[in-house]
Amino acid sequence: MSDYEWDDPRWEWMVLINHEEQHSLWPTFKDIPRGWTQVGPVGSKQECLDYVEKAWPDITPLSVRKQLEANKEERERKLKKIQEEQKHLMAQAEKTAQDEAGSKPH
Structure with a gap:
């Protein structure tokens, strides 16, 4: 003791x-x-x-909290980039569909 x-x-x-x-x-x-x-x-x-x-x-120790926050910010940046790419692809697909619909014979 x-x-x-x-x-x-x-x-x-x-x-x-x-x-x-x-x-x-x-x-x-x-x-x-x-x-x-x-x-x-x-x-x-x-x-x-x-x-x-x-x-x-x-x-949670400070160094771990900082790393988690950095990872969160990186994930948010990646998600935003993916969402922007998806929006662009959807706009392209919509334009292609409109172009194809307009070029069909009546």
Whole structure:
């Protein structure tokens, strides 16, 4: 068992955030690990948990969210191009049908 009782109600807690916008609770008596920054309240574990729940609704890391957004934008560009090509092809087909209808003997 560790030297710490992680649920000790006497402890003060803080909320940390890293470059991926991931959040963590950390006891105030421990040094903040490299790559993490203190944000939000310092207080009870529940106060910090409440903050994290509101501040971090999407637990997806920032780099993944950015990639998903880039992929979404690329998909939207491709879809728009396909729709434009379809519109052009439909217009060509309609013109061809009209030309063929007009060239038939009466």
